[in-house]
Amino acid sequence: MTNSLLARLAILAILLPAMFHFTGPALADTSIRLVFAESLAPLSFDHNGETRGILVDVATDIFERELGLAVEVGTYPWERAQQMVRRGEADGFITVSTAERRAYADCGTLPVLRAPLHPLLRRGHKSLAAIEAAGNLEDLRRYSFISYFGNGWAKENLARAGFDVFFADDYASHLKGLALGRGDIALVTPTSGGYYLKELGLAEDLIMLPLVLDTFEYVLCLGKTSPHRNRLGDFESVLGRKRNDGGYVAVLEYYGLQPSTPY
Template sequence: MLQRAPILLVLFGAAVGLFSMPPARAKEPLHLVFAADLIPLSFEDGGVARGILIDVAREVFEHRLGLTVDAALYPWERAQQMVKRGEADGFITVATKARAEYANCGRIPVLRAQLHPLIRSDHARRQEIAAATNLAALKPFSIVSYFGNGWAKQNLADFDVIYATDFQASLRGLAQGRGDLALVTMTAGAYYLREFGLEKKLVMLPLTVDRFEYVLCLGKQSPQAALLPEFDRVLDVMRSEGAYAPILREYGLEPKDYY
């Protein structure tokens, strides 16, 4: 009996230590931020954040990886600053040199979209603008953009750019005579032309100025930064399975055009 006592004391001490340990910390939600009112990419619907980019993020992280996504909508410039300061984990957008300074971006695109010039149908120099064969040929004209547009900052540094508060304001301004043209994608551009009743006032030209690839970018300060390769891996699987198509079709897009 005297020989067994130390063993019992050790086991008892171990049990006490086990129950006194703090519970394992649950995995923190992934805090992703998106541009507000950018239908069909990201927008609010009945108090819920929705859109192609948000739905894809939830499908990958929540349904396939078992993680929680906290998706929030903000003015785009503010959303980017939140990731830069480490207040949010990341966003889904176009990779640029400026964003690469504070975030790592994936290689598998969530969405592909072509960029086209948008002009007023009654513009006095419409034929001249329509004759442009590349971005450089549009340099003589003023371009309406919006704050937070990283592509514009990177590619239009030598152009005459007029910045609006957001994407919607840039289209309204163009329709009202501000600037000569805007550069928009078929995804958001076509939707807002219908939404604002601007299809007769503004016309999208066939010239493809650039092709966007929206990818997941996670801030370098984020504790979730290591999830980037896993997101790409799962997204690639979804692509091969055809599981991505229903998300696009829910918003009226055909996979062959955007993915």
């Protein structure tokens, strides 16, 4: 983890309680269990045994401070985290809404965060010019892709659409694999993609193209068997107010993102 992010976390630990005003009731006896992808900074990650990240902090603030519902959070391999919600072992997660996830969870429509999806490839790739000239995902069908287990967008839009795609064990592994020649293209956002390019020392080996192929919208999804399923609307009501009045811009800034990122 970079020193700049560690410094922000130290400051955030002090200032986070003051960033939001308490408007909800006292914490209820019951709690909601949310699961997140491990090692997906700055969205979710473990820091000194504590689960942190933009998605974690925003969810905890809204449910606990605004809605009076205690939150239990944990990070897991992303595929496992999703299976926990599917089996009813956890209440929900914040991620991109896909058809597969909507089959076992109710997903919101108001994003906690938006992030554009860009092609990433090795510098000096023999087809760099042709890939740069692409206008959409279909124009890239003849190339091979690398993604990671649990990436529902890649499963739905690449694998099931007939693209040649290999799934690595986790987010960091798929970037390392691309740098080593496993596949032509990875699809990443400037948030986690930009972070791990620096963290893994791959910023000089891989290049992120300006072409935007889609936009990830990270929304709350609550399992259809969760006893807290009916709190989705409450969450989005508070989220909408905070988005409009800049109520969590400070969180984004401390994790190194510009305030305009989610809007």
